[in-house]
Every structure is written in structure tokens, then in C-alpha cells.
Amino acid sequence: MKMTSNSEKSPSGRAGKNDISNPAKTDEKAIIMSGYGINSEMETQEAFKRAGMGSDIVHINDLIAGRKKLSDYRLLVFPGGFSYGDDTGAGNAYANRVRNNLWDDLEKFLDNDTLVLGICNGFQILANLGLVPAFNKKYERDIALMPNRKGVLECRFVTLKPVSDNLWTRDIEWMYCPISHGEGNFFCSPETLVRLKTKNMITFQYCQDNLSPANGEYPYNPNGSTEDIAGITSENGKVLGLMPHPERAMNFTNLYDWPYQKEKMKREGKKLPQESLNMQFFKNIVNYFC
Amino acid sequence: MTSFIHRIEVHYKQDPRLKSRTDRIRSLGIPVSKLHLIDIYTIATSSRDFTHDELCRIGAQLINPVVQEYTVDTATGAFFDYAIEVGFLPGITDNIGTTAKQTIEDYYSIRFKEGESVYSSQLFFICGNISEDSLQKLTATLANPLVNRVHIKTYEEYKNKGMDPFVPYVRLHELPNAEAVDLDLDDKDLARLGKEGIPDTLTGQRRGPLALDLHQLHAIRDYFSKKGRKPTDVELESLAQTWSEHCKHTIFASSMDDDVPKGLYKTFIQAATNKIRREKGDKDICVTVFTDNSGAIIFDDSYLVTHKVETHNSPSALDPFGGALTGIVGVNRDTIGFGLGAKPCLNYYGYCVGDPDSDPVLFRGKNKANPILSPRQILDGVVRGVGVGGNCSGIPTPQGWCYFNDRYTGKPLVFAGTVGVMPFRHKGRKLFLKRAKPGDLIVMAGGRVGKDGIHGATFSSEALDPASPVTAVQIGDPITQKKLSDVIIKEARDLGLYRSITDNGAGGISCSVAEMAKECNGCHVFLDQVPLKYPGMAPWEIWISESQERMTLAIPKEKIDEFMDLVQRREVEATVIGKFTDSGRCVVEYHGDVVMDVDLDFLHDGLPKKHLKTTYTQKMYPEPKTACPAQLDQTILFMLQRKNICSKEFISTQYDHTVQGGHVLGPVQGKGRVQATASLTKVVLDSKKGVGLSQGIFPSYSEIDPYLMAAAAIDTAIRGLIAIGISLDNIALLDNFCWCSSDEPDRLGQLKRAAKGCYDFATAFGTPFISGKDSMFNDFSGFDSDNNPVRISVPPTLLISSIGIHDDVAKAVSIDAKFEGDFVYVIGETFPELGGSEYFAFLDSIGNKVPKLDTKKAKSRYQRLTAAISKEIVASAYPVNHGGLAMALAKVAIAGRIGMEIAIPSGLRPDYFLFSESLGRFVVTVSKDNKKAFEEIIGGDAMRLGTVCGRALRITGQKTIIDLPVEELETAYKSPFLGY
The missing domain is CATH 3.30.1280.10 (Phosphoribosylformylglycinamidine synthase subunit PurS)
Structure with a gap:
């Protein structure tokens, strides 16, 4: 692995733009799904809280039983995890549970002015539900997140570059956060890929530390994803699936190379950031509701 | 059907x-x-x-x-x-x-x-x-x-019909009942009963070892003859579980020789903690030690953290994947079962295995029956098992280690640990305390009961009927446990729905229920209420089954409906299987018949006391005769490739170490990605504090000097945390003794010395033991392909794991050298201490001079380094360990992908200076600006060795003895496990 040693472009070298300043706040609440082995709901809740949005963690069975209502929310989040232990394909069994029990509510939810975010296992769930790419609002499976090229779970920090200019990527020059998945190898047909490109739906790509393309090269592209794709939106841009985990690196001290960056900044007389640049991602989502 | x-x-x-x-x-x-x-x-x-x-x-x-x-x-x-x-x-x-x-x-x-x-x-x-x-x-x-x-x-x-459809049904025929067992046998038959188990009345086959010796069987016979009846098989199996070495730790509890009348545990482990707690007074960090499923220390005013390290050696030898998986999810339950339930927030692992490049041909049975698994298969399996367990459960695994020695070929050691976090109080209720009350319902929650793990540690090929369920091994189901864990820790606990909880591990409900029954003095269980995986199990099997993913809870009657409603909504199975009483007895019914009725006093304290005698023989090994090579380039490259020194990053990256969002210092660090000796994680996201984990393990010292092995393990475990900036005041220890042949006086003599070492060095540093576990018989007995008997015993192995609270993670220090021009120091003295070292092993020698430790000097040195780190004047710090100073310098350089110019003092042989494993040392780098402040704080203990510069590691004594590009060092360091 080649890391830039002195380059200004070193991923965690800067803080997010809204660092320490008061973020925007919204009264809207997010619903963060849990249950059956989803496991990142608490840090995802924390990320939205810091970005200025409250949330409820809701077990899928409470939605199915009608104890909670999707229609009370405008942001739906499927966080990371290992729902059903990745059995029958990562995200597949949880997506089946959603489709078999909550489909009508979900379709109505999507028709309103709402956003949906799926991170890691959440992205796998969205892909199996067909919420991305959802060309022409047809919720069919057009993409797959296959087992990683190396055949095992891979946990490491990756650098991400926004590809499209949309509500999710505003003011983000790059992100630097962990991946941790066994099945994140993005695949789709050549025709689908063309459509994703022409409609600017590819939102984040894995890249090298100096932001040049990963070109499929390990470990920059950690899993073998087609075109280094790390995240895509739905055609209407309101649903985002993202493999890496910005919520796991909210603070400067969460970043892989922070001890090095800290020494560097100290010697340059710079002030050390508290937050990491990844928080901009969550602030963008919250801003949508402000 | x-x-x-x-x-x-x-x-x-x-x-x-x-x-x-x-x-x-x-x-x-x-x-x-x-x-x-x-x-x-x-x-x-x-x-x-x-x-x-x-x-x-x-x-x-x-x-x-x-x-x-x-x-x-x-x-x-x-x-x-x-x-x-x-x-x-x-x-x-x-x-x-x-x-x-x-x-x-x-x-x-x-x-x-x-x-x-x-x-x-x-x-x-x-x-x-x-x-x-x-x-x-x-x-x-x-x-x-x-x-x-x-x-x-x-x-x-x-080609025409494909594979044949096959359904692995469990077929069990009769619905067996409890049986009385005749103990009025002569001692020979009685001993056989203890060793091989109760004979099955139908087949005459033995059910598998009770592991009860004659003394114990006599005590049981006396107890029941006073009651005027024979024990049932349920009672006998239950006593065997409760009195097992695994549960009662008889070797650590028994009086020993003339000078340890209270036994090793009370004399050396518990007494150390008591002394330290007394001496620390207001600064005592312990909350709960030794009594609960995990040990707990103070995190801050609001939270405590727990830690526990278990071993799962025998199951992992048979089925590495299943054994390691159940090991890690099992110790997760020790966290969920602490107090009223702590949230598992960190997993931890350690593997001792044979050389994965070796392919030993050994069998458990004669005539090439039951071949052992190769070290490579074992390594692959245990690595995957702990990974699947932690990854699926959403628990990060930032720290662990691997140690290789051919004496682990017959029996690997698999250590699995979990740290938990819990608020002290919720709505005024103290969450770290629990107590079942008479009348509370006994509820078993989680998975169902099958024949899994019954007499798990032993098996015979005859028992493996193709249609009989496998009893020797278990495969865990992390998702079932995750659902269980979530509903307990994230919901039921804070709703106050239960009064006590414990996990089902060894001995299943027979141990968990009887253990909780102590809190209220009695229990009454209806075994026919226990949900089974398949019909046809005998009552004794249901009672002692070790099926996974189960917790036992004490639920007040008025809360049971709310609890059942909640778990049902979370698709977690829970069943009332009895109630707690104050009868002083453990009563078990099966379909209306009382199949067990034993006084709790006898069950828990009826075990006859033992007295153990030890001997100790100081062994002497030849010293190596090799002269110091004039040039050490090749030597350092070979040393970096030694399996106990090189990178095992393939493990770190397949273990999720970032989930829960608290990653601060991970398993690999720096641009060159070197495996660190300690990790640091935030377990409460809005606190600036963090939890550090490290360890020390030196099995190669044990045959030379077990007392000093304990010194090395304790010092190294502590030093790993000191190096990232954790103060000695905030560190606690856990002990895991994995011994061999513990019925031999000489092995017990080694054990006694190691235990004494634990007392001496823990008290000297003021670092209390908060939890521990022992596994005393890690021996393999089998045959080679010519039917010659083969016995392989693990080297006596002491793992000391450390946990510490970092006051401010933003001040933590990583291991990598950072900038050209920084000064490189070694702190602490180097002596020619290479007995049992990696260098001597490289020279095919053992030697005799194991490192000693001056704790007084070390303690003051650690306090000074903590002060320097808290002033943020240390750019990197690495604790010198296996392979000595040369390995430490190389790793610091590789991690920073930057060179060093090092001059070593004259006096010692250069190779001995570079590869000595003397304790108490650190390699640190410091910027020019901070040199003065640093030297003032550390004083004469710090020896400046050189500077960070260039792209090569150059070490000079009288002349240049090492001059290698860091890139080449990195290649060597990473080569042995490249294909994994």
C-alpha cells in the first residue's frame, strides 16, 4: 500500500468545513432500522445527532406490528451490520423481510419528500429491495454486491471521492473512513453501468490517497468493485447506498492516520480538529430537511 | 416423518x-x-x-x-x-x-x-x-x-441424476427417563465409573467421563447413603459438572505443600488484588473482581468496563472453526451475564498453535484412527471462527496475537476475551449488582437445547453413529445470540424486567441455575419445560447440555408477561423452566418425577478438599556457541520472518475493528501497517476517555523459569498500555494459566512459581487482577502411524491480558516513527538476557538467562513516560518485546516507512544487545523541539540511539552491522503469511 507521506492531499489532513461551528438543526426525525443482526444503529444515531437530527432506532418487527409508523419519518436509514449473518446473500434475507411485510408502506414512503440511506449492510438491503438504482421507479434488482475479490471480510480505511454533485456530496472533497464487509464487490451489467453513468447516479468511488482513480487496484479498491464504485443513488437521487462507514470515523481521532496527521499539524502550528471531514456527509443529509 | x-x-x-x-x-x-x-x-x-x-x-x-x-x-x-x-x-x-x-x-x-x-x-x-x-x-x-x-x-x-437428496434428520428412539446409579461398587469399578462414565443400561456403553476421582465418588456415596437412596444419573452428572476442574478450579483452590495452605488462587491471585486495593485506597479502580462472570473496573463517574478472557482449547482441537466461534460468543455471554448485563464492546483473541508450515502425522486412536488436524487447518479454522463470531455480533476485535510452537501441535490454545461497558446505574438501580429472590421464575432465553457439548471434551469414534446428533462439538449461531443480546442489553435490562442473569456455558443450565440458586438459596426446575432441538433426550442430557446462545434469568412474577411479550416481538425464544426458592435445595423434576434433590451446600461445597504436593527441578540448557556475526543484515531479515515476530495482518483485517465507531489506535498502525502491541478504543462515544488492551505471553521462558515468565508477561502487558499513554494507576490485569500434566508434582511446582510471580509483580506495580481462568491439562496422547504412543504437552503458558483506561485519547501515541530528524531513544537498560529468546531459538538454542525485572526502577520509569506522553512530547512509542531492540527498531521504522541511523553502545556483544529481551524497555521517537523537555522528564533512563532519517535502517557499533532499506525489512516482516 502506498500512502502519501507529505502530500497536502493526505486524506485526514483537514477537518470538515463545519468543524465545531453549530450545525444546522432539523425537527424532522430519522428512523434507523434495527433487528436480526443489524449492528451499527447506535453509532449511526450518534452521527445524525451530531449533525443536528434526532432519530428513533426501530426494530423491524415493531414496524411490521404497527407499533411504529414509517409515515412519521422523512429519513429512513438502514445501518450497517450482519443481518441474518449474511446467509442467502448479504442483505437478502432482511430485504425479503421488508418486502414480504412492509412493502406498501415503503412504497408510499418513497413517494413522499423523503430520503433513504443504506450503509454497508444497509446498501446490500437497498440493492436487494431494488431501491437503488430504481430506474423509472421500478424497484427491481439491477445491481449486486458480491463477495469480495479476496474472499474474506476486509476491514480497513479507504479514501472516497464524490463523483456526482448532488445533495449527498455537497462540500465533500473526499472522505476517509473504514470499510468492513465480506460482500461489497459492486457488480452490474454493462447496460446498467451506462445508465448509472449517464444519469450521474454513481456517487462515490474508491480512490487512491491522492484522489487519483483506484482503477481496481487493491487495496484502494478493496473488494473488486466495478469502476471502483462505492456508492450509488437511485435515479431520482433520493436513495443512497454506500458501502463504507462514515459513521465509524466521526472524530479526527477515529481516522487511521490521525497520530501522524496530529504530529504534522502540531509541527506546522495548526490547530487540531475535533471532527473528521466525514461529518459533512451527515450534515448534508440534515441540511436537506432544514 | x-x-x-x-x-x-x-x-x-x-x-x-x-x-x-x-x-x-x-x-x-x-x-x-x-x-x-x-x-x-x-x-x-x-x-x-x-x-x-x-x-x-x-x-x-x-x-x-x-x-x-x-x-x-x-x-x-x-x-x-x-x-x-x-x-x-x-x-x-x-x-x-x-x-x-x-x-x-x-x-x-x-x-x-x-x-x-x-x-x-x-x-x-x-x-x-x-x-x-x-x-x-x-x-x-x-x-x-x-x-x-x-x-x-x-x-x-x-451426470444423469445429480447428487442424491439427503436430509440430516436426528433420529432418537426411546424417550428415556432418569435412572438410579449404583455406587456400592468396589474402588476399581467406582474409579472406572468416574473415568469412563455411567454405563448405559440398554447398550452397556459408557456415557462418557464424569471426571470424578475416588475421593469425590466416596463423598457422593456417603451423602446419598445418609439420605438412604441411590443417586440418579441426573444428580451424578450434575455433581460431576459442578465439581469439575473447569467450574471449581480444584488445582488453584487446593492447599499446596506446607507453605500455601489456602491454595494458589487465594494466596497469590486474590491476595494480590486485595493488597493492591487496600494500598490504593481512594484510587482503587476495581468494581467487581472474581465474583461475577467478568471482572469490572471504573471507566468514569458514570460507566464501568468489564473484561474476561476464556480459553476454548479442547473444542478447538476437534473443530477449530466451531470451537473458536463458540469460544468467542461464549465469552460475549460472560459480558451479557455480568451484573444485570454489560454491552459487549471489544473482542480479543489469542492463538497458540503449531507451526502452520509443518504437517505432523499423528492420530488420536491406534491404527491411524482419528488423525489430528494439521496446524494450518487449526489456524485457518480458529481465525475464521473468532472472526465470524465478532463480525456477525457487531463487536470490534482490535487486539489479539498469535504464538507458534510445535508443542501446541497436539492441542492448540485458543483464548477469547470480551470487554463490556455498562452504566453504574439506571434510574437509581445499580446495574452491576444482581440477586434472584425466592419466587422469581427461572427463565431460559435464546437457543434450544440439543445434545451439543455433552461430555464435549472427549469423544470416541464408536459414538459417532451416522444418525446420532454430534455431541462433541458445537457450532455457534451468532445471530441468535445477537438477537438475545440486543433484547437484553438494549431493552429488557433498562426496563427492569429481571433481577438476575447469568450465561449458560460449561454444564449448561445445571451450572447456571444452581449458581443463581445461591443468591436466594434454592431452585425448583421442571426439565420437561425446557425447549429441545429434537425430541428424545434423556433428562440428564437436557440438564447438562452445553447448547449455545442461552442465558438464564430470574424474573419476578409480575414482570413475566411484559418480558415474554418483549422477547416474542424480537423473535427470541424464552421459556419458564422453574422457580427460585429458599428451600436450600436444588430440586429437578421431569414429567412429574423428582429426578434430582440435592442440598445446595453439598452441591457447591461438598467437594472433598485436596492437598497437593509439588517439586521443582531447575533445568539447565546449553548456551549457544555461535560467535557474533560481523554483519547482521541476514540475521535481522531472518528474525523479522520468525512467525512469532512477523506480521499476521491477515487476521487483523478480516476482523472488523471499527464497528461501534470507537476506533482510535487499531491493530495495525502507520503507513507501513505494523501490528501494534496495544489497541485503544472509545467505548463511550461522547467521552474523551478510551479503553486500551494489551498482553504479555512468553511460553518459551516457562521451562527455564516460570517465576520470571510471570514477570515478563505482567511487565509486557502493562508496558503495552504505558506506551500508548495509559497511566499505571488505571491498569488492571487478567490471568490465564494454560498448563499441562497438572497431576505431576514438577508441573505443579512450575505452576506454584508462576503464581508466586503473579503476586510479586502485580503487587509491585499496583495492578490488580480482576478475572482469571485456568486450563490445567493441555496434553495430547495419541499415536504415530506406526502405533507408537506419542504424548505432546503444551509448554506451561501464562497469558496476562491487560486493560487500562486512557484519560484522553487525543493524547495517545502510535508506534510509527513519524518525521526525519526526530531522535530515537531506548528507555530502560539492556542486559545479556537471551534465555528462551527468539534469537536463541533462531540459533537453535534455549539458554538459561531469562530477563529479570527491577520493578522499582520500572515503575518510576513508566510513571515518567506517562508524564511525557500526557505533555504530548513523544512522537511514537513501542514497547520492546519478542526479538528485542532490533525488532522494535525495525518495526518502528517499517511502521513509519522511514529510515533510522542508530549507534549502539559498546560493552555487550552487538547481537546480544540487539536481540536481548530485557524487560522494561521502550523505543521512542521525539522531535528536536521536544528533546530537552523529554530528557528532563525521563532522565538518565533514556539513551539516545540516533535519529530518524533516510530510507534505510542503519545500525552501527564499532562498525556498521546492519544497513538495509526499510522496504526490504517490510517485505521480510510481511512475507511469512502473505498467502493467507
Whole structure:
């Protein structure tokens, strides 16, 4: 692995733009799904809280039983995890549970002015539900997140570059956060890929530390994803699936190379950031509701 | 029984898994030219059949059509030489099958009936010129005969009809009852009963060892003859569990020689903690020590953290994947079962295995029966097991280690630890205290009970009837446990729905219920209420089964409805199986018959006391005769490639270490990605504090001097945390003794010395023990291929794990050298202490001079380094450990991908100076600006060795002895496990 040693472009070298300043706040609440082995709901809740949005963690069975209502929310989040232990394909069994029990509510939810975010296992769930790419609002499976090229779970920090200019990527020059998945190898047909490109739906790509393309090269592209794709939106841009985990690196001290960056900044007389640049991602989502 | 069987076969159009799988098989020397993988779901029902259309819709649910296809009751078409289908044996947990079943149930809004299920298997199509031998070897890597069933077909046999559908039913015939056991036997027969188990009245076969010795059996006989009756098999099996070495730690509890009348545990472990706590007074960090399922220390004013490290050695020898998986999810339950339930927030691992490049041919039985698994298979399996356990449970695994020695070939050691976090109070209730009350209901929650793990540590091939459930090994189901954990820790606990909780580990409910019964002085259990995986289990089996993923709770009557409603909504099974009483007795009923009625006093304290005698013989080993080479370039490269020194990053990266969002210092650090000796994680996200984990383990010192092995382990465990900036005041320790042949006085003599070392060095540093565990018989007895008996005993092994609270993670220090011009120091003195060192092992020697430790000097040194780190004037710090100073310097350079210019003092032989494993030392780098401040704080203890510069590591004594590009060092450091 080649890391830039002195380059200004070193991923965690800067803080997010809204660092320490008061973020925007919204009264809207997010619903963060849990249950059956989803496991990142608490840090995802924390990320939205810091970005200025409250949330409820809701077990899928409470939605199915009608104890909670999707229609009370405008942001739906499927966080990371290992729902059903990745059995029958990562995200597949949880997506089946959603489709078999909550489909009508979900379709109505999507028709309103709402956003949906799926991170890691959440992205796998969205892909199996067909919420991305959802060309022409047809919720069919057009993409797959296959087992990683190396055949095992891979946990490491990756650098991400926004590809499209949309509500999710505003003011983000790059992100630097962990991946941790066994099945994140993005695949789709050549025709689908063309459509994703022409409609600017590819939102984040894995890249090298100096932001040049990963070109499929390990470990920059950690899993073998087609075109280094790390995240895509739905055609209407309101649903985002993202493999890496910005919520796991909210603070400067969460970043892989922070001890090095800290020494560097100290010697340059710079002030050390508290937050990491990844928080901009969550602030963008919250801003949508402000 | 089931009458409708259907098979859905799933394959990738282009399978991304094939390259890594094929490479792996080829790396074992099997000439596979092509490989195909098919996932199979066998649906077996009796109450209804599925039409072809319905099965197609089920198939569509089980795939992603973008990349996968399925067939229904049609063999997947392909051309190959062999088809190998690998599924589970009857009764083995089949997680994939269970998920598929739930998906089908959801899709058709149906419920599978008792006996109906979905079973998963994998089909491998193999192309290549494969010999009979290779085929066997290949099968051995794909399947473990204790867990898996295998069917092999040639292409000719396959081509028209595919594989034969197979359903791994559990068939158990009679519904057995409890039986009285006659103990009025002569001592020879009685001893046999203890050793081999109760004879089955029908078959005469022994049920498996009770592991009760004559003294204990006499005590049991006396107890029941006073009661005027024979014990039942339930009672005898229950006493055997409760009195087992595993539960009662008899070796650590027994009086020893004339000078340790209270036993090793009370004299050396507990007494150390008591003394330290007394001396620390207000600064005592302990909350709960030794009494609960984990030990706990103060995190801050609001939270405590728990830690516990378990071993799972025997199960991992038989089934590395299942053994390690149940090891880690088992210790997770020690966290969930602490107080009223702590949240597991960090996993931790340690593996002692044989050299994975060796291929020993050894058998458990005569005539080449039951071959042992190769070290490589064991390593692969345990690495995967702990990974799956932690990853699926959403618990980060930032710290762990691997240690290799051929004496672990017969029996690996698998350490699994978990840290938990919990608020002290919730709505005024102290969450770290628990107490069941008479009248509370006994509730078992989580998985169901099967024959898993009954007399698990032993097995015989005769017992492995193809239709009998496997009892020796278990496969964990992390998702079932995750659901259980979530509903308890994240919901039921804070709703105040139960008064006490503990986990079901060794001995199953027989131990957990009896243990909780101490809190209120009695229990009454209805065994027929316990939900079973399959019918036909005998009451004693239900009582002691070690089926996984279960917790036992004490629930007040008025809360039971709310609890049951909650768990039902979370799809977690829970059953009332009895109630707690104050009768002073443990009473168990089965279908109206009392099958156990034993006084709690006798059950817990009736174990006859033992007195152990020890001897100790100081062994002497020849010193190496090699002179110091003039040039050490080759030596340092060889040393970096030693398996106990080189990178095992392939483990770190397949373990999720970032989930829960608290990653600060991870398992690998720096641009060069070097494995660190300590990790640091925020377990409360809005606190600036963090939890550090480290360890010390030096099995190679034990045969030379077990007392100093303890010194090395304790010092290294502490030093790892000091190096990242944790103060000595905030550090606690955990001990794991993994001994061998503990019935031999000389081994006990080594144990006594190691335990005394634990007392002396822990008290000297003021670092209390908060939890510990021992495993005393890690010996392999078997045969080579010529039927010669072979015995391999592990080296006496003491693992000291450390946990510490960092006051401000933003001040933590990583291991990598950072900038040119920084000064490189070694802090602490270097002596010619190379006995048992990696360098002497490299020279094929052992030697005798194990490192000593001046704790007074070390303690003051650590306090000064803590002060320097808290002033943020240290750029990097690395604790010198295995392989000595040269390895530390190389790793600091590799991690920073930057060179160093080092001058070493004259006096010691250069190679001894560089490879000595003297304790108490650090390599640190400091910027020029901070030099003065640093030297003022550290004083004469700091020796400036040189500077960070260039791209090479250059070490000069009288002349240059090492001059190598850091890149070359990095290649050597990473080469041994590159293909893993």
C-alpha cells in the first residue's frame, strides 16, 4: 500500500468545513432500522445527532406490528451490520423481510419528500429491495454486491471521492473512513453501468490517497468493485447506498492516520480538529430537511 | 416423518469466490484446474408440499438474479471430474438453513412444523487430474468429519441424476427417563465409573467421563447413603459438572505443600488484588473482581468496563472453526451475564498453535484412527471462527496475537476475551449488582437445547453413529445470540424486567441455575419445560447440555408477561423452566418425577478438599556457541520472518475493528501497517476517555523459569498500555494459566512459581487482577502411524491480558516513527538476557538467562513516560518485546516507512544487545523541539540511539552491522503469511 507521506492531499489532513461551528438543526426525525443482526444503529444515531437530527432506532418487527409508523419519518436509514449473518446473500434475507411485510408502506414512503440511506449492510438491503438504482421507479434488482475479490471480510480505511454533485456530496472533497464487509464487490451489467453513468447516479468511488482513480487496484479498491464504485443513488437521487462507514470515523481521532496527521499539524502550528471531514456527509443529509 | 423433499441449487453466473478458493486449494498442493461452487438448500416438509411454481418463487428469494441463478429439483449442469457435497451432520446448527426457512415462512406466511426444516449444503465441482490421495486431502480441507457429512460422485455417477437428496434428520428412539446409579461398587469399578462414565443400561456403553476421582465418588456415596437412596444419573452428572476442574478450579483452590495452605488462587491471585486495593485506597479502580462472570473496573463517574478472557482449547482441537466461534460468543455471554448485563464492546483473541508450515502425522486412536488436524487447518479454522463470531455480533476485535510452537501441535490454545461497558446505574438501580429472590421464575432465553457439548471434551469414534446428533462439538449461531443480546442489553435490562442473569456455558443450565440458586438459596426446575432441538433426550442430557446462545434469568412474577411479550416481538425464544426458592435445595423434576434433590451446600461445597504436593527441578540448557556475526543484515531479515515476530495482518483485517465507531489506535498502525502491541478504543462515544488492551505471553521462558515468565508477561502487558499513554494507576490485569500434566508434582511446582510471580509483580506495580481462568491439562496422547504412543504437552503458558483506561485519547501515541530528524531513544537498560529468546531459538538454542525485572526502577520509569506522553512530547512509542531492540527498531521504522541511523553502545556483544529481551524497555521517537523537555522528564533512563532519517535502517557499533532499506525489512516482516 502506498500512502502519501507529505502530500497536502493526505486524506485526514483537514477537518470538515463545519468543524465545531453549530450545525444546522432539523425537527424532522430519522428512523434507523434495527433487528436480526443489524449492528451499527447506535453509532449511526450518534452521527445524525451530531449533525443536528434526532432519530428513533426501530426494530423491524415493531414496524411490521404497527407499533411504529414509517409515515412519521422523512429519513429512513438502514445501518450497517450482519443481518441474518449474511446467509442467502448479504442483505437478502432482511430485504425479503421488508418486502414480504412492509412493502406498501415503503412504497408510499418513497413517494413522499423523503430520503433513504443504506450503509454497508444497509446498501446490500437497498440493492436487494431494488431501491437503488430504481430506474423509472421500478424497484427491481439491477445491481449486486458480491463477495469480495479476496474472499474474506476486509476491514480497513479507504479514501472516497464524490463523483456526482448532488445533495449527498455537497462540500465533500473526499472522505476517509473504514470499510468492513465480506460482500461489497459492486457488480452490474454493462447496460446498467451506462445508465448509472449517464444519469450521474454513481456517487462515490474508491480512490487512491491522492484522489487519483483506484482503477481496481487493491487495496484502494478493496473488494473488486466495478469502476471502483462505492456508492450509488437511485435515479431520482433520493436513495443512497454506500458501502463504507462514515459513521465509524466521526472524530479526527477515529481516522487511521490521525497520530501522524496530529504530529504534522502540531509541527506546522495548526490547530487540531475535533471532527473528521466525514461529518459533512451527515450534515448534508440534515441540511436537506432544514 | 418428512415426506416431501426438494432441492434448490444456487450458483453464480460468474463466481467471484472462485479465484481465492482455487488458490487456497492449490496452495495445499492439490492440482485443481477448475472449481465450481453450488449452494444447496434442501427443503424437507411433511405437512404440506410445495408446487414447482412455489419452489421457483422460493428460489427467487434465495438469490440475486443479477449475478445468480437457481435450479429446482434439477441437477446443475456442469462438466467436472468430481462432485463433492458437504453438509452438516444431524443436529449441528445450520444457520444458513435456518435463515432460508425463515424467509420461506415469511414469504408464504406459514410456519414449518416440528421436524420440518431447510438444510444447507455446498457442492464443489472439481476439475483436475486428482489422485485418490489428493481427493482425500481436499475433502479433509472442505469438511470436518465431526461436523460435516460428505458425498462424493464422479461425473459419470452424477451426470444423469445429480447428487442424491439427503436430509440430516436426528433420529432418537426411546424417550428415556432418569435412572438410579449404583455406587456400592468396589474402588476399581467406582474409579472406572468416574473415568469412563455411567454405563448405559440398554447398550452397556459408557456415557462418557464424569471426571470424578475416588475421593469425590466416596463423598457422593456417603451423602446419598445418609439420605438412604441411590443417586440418579441426573444428580451424578450434575455433581460431576459442578465439581469439575473447569467450574471449581480444584488445582488453584487446593492447599499446596506446607507453605500455601489456602491454595494458589487465594494466596497469590486474590491476595494480590486485595493488597493492591487496600494500598490504593481512594484510587482503587476495581468494581467487581472474581465474583461475577467478568471482572469490572471504573471507566468514569458514570460507566464501568468489564473484561474476561476464556480459553476454548479442547473444542478447538476437534473443530477449530466451531470451537473458536463458540469460544468467542461464549465469552460475549460472560459480558451479557455480568451484573444485570454489560454491552459487549471489544473482542480479543489469542492463538497458540503449531507451526502452520509443518504437517505432523499423528492420530488420536491406534491404527491411524482419528488423525489430528494439521496446524494450518487449526489456524485457518480458529481465525475464521473468532472472526465470524465478532463480525456477525457487531463487536470490534482490535487486539489479539498469535504464538507458534510445535508443542501446541497436539492441542492448540485458543483464548477469547470480551470487554463490556455498562452504566453504574439506571434510574437509581445499580446495574452491576444482581440477586434472584425466592419466587422469581427461572427463565431460559435464546437457543434450544440439543445434545451439543455433552461430555464435549472427549469423544470416541464408536459414538459417532451416522444418525446420532454430534455431541462433541458445537457450532455457534451468532445471530441468535445477537438477537438475545440486543433484547437484553438494549431493552429488557433498562426496563427492569429481571433481577438476575447469568450465561449458560460449561454444564449448561445445571451450572447456571444452581449458581443463581445461591443468591436466594434454592431452585425448583421442571426439565420437561425446557425447549429441545429434537425430541428424545434423556433428562440428564437436557440438564447438562452445553447448547449455545442461552442465558438464564430470574424474573419476578409480575414482570413475566411484559418480558415474554418483549422477547416474542424480537423473535427470541424464552421459556419458564422453574422457580427460585429458599428451600436450600436444588430440586429437578421431569414429567412429574423428582429426578434430582440435592442440598445446595453439598452441591457447591461438598467437594472433598485436596492437598497437593509439588517439586521443582531447575533445568539447565546449553548456551549457544555461535560467535557474533560481523554483519547482521541476514540475521535481522531472518528474525523479522520468525512467525512469532512477523506480521499476521491477515487476521487483523478480516476482523472488523471499527464497528461501534470507537476506533482510535487499531491493530495495525502507520503507513507501513505494523501490528501494534496495544489497541485503544472509545467505548463511550461522547467521552474523551478510551479503553486500551494489551498482553504479555512468553511460553518459551516457562521451562527455564516460570517465576520470571510471570514477570515478563505482567511487565509486557502493562508496558503495552504505558506506551500508548495509559497511566499505571488505571491498569488492571487478567490471568490465564494454560498448563499441562497438572497431576505431576514438577508441573505443579512450575505452576506454584508462576503464581508466586503473579503476586510479586502485580503487587509491585499496583495492578490488580480482576478475572482469571485456568486450563490445567493441555496434553495430547495419541499415536504415530506406526502405533507408537506419542504424548505432546503444551509448554506451561501464562497469558496476562491487560486493560487500562486512557484519560484522553487525543493524547495517545502510535508506534510509527513519524518525521526525519526526530531522535530515537531506548528507555530502560539492556542486559545479556537471551534465555528462551527468539534469537536463541533462531540459533537453535534455549539458554538459561531469562530477563529479570527491577520493578522499582520500572515503575518510576513508566510513571515518567506517562508524564511525557500526557505533555504530548513523544512522537511514537513501542514497547520492546519478542526479538528485542532490533525488532522494535525495525518495526518502528517499517511502521513509519522511514529510515533510522542508530549507534549502539559498546560493552555487550552487538547481537546480544540487539536481540536481548530485557524487560522494561521502550523505543521512542521525539522531535528536536521536544528533546530537552523529554530528557528532563525521563532522565538518565533514556539513551539516545540516533535519529530518524533516510530510507534505510542503519545500525552501527564499532562498525556498521546492519544497513538495509526499510522496504526490504517490510517485505521480510510481511512475507511469512502473505498467502493467507
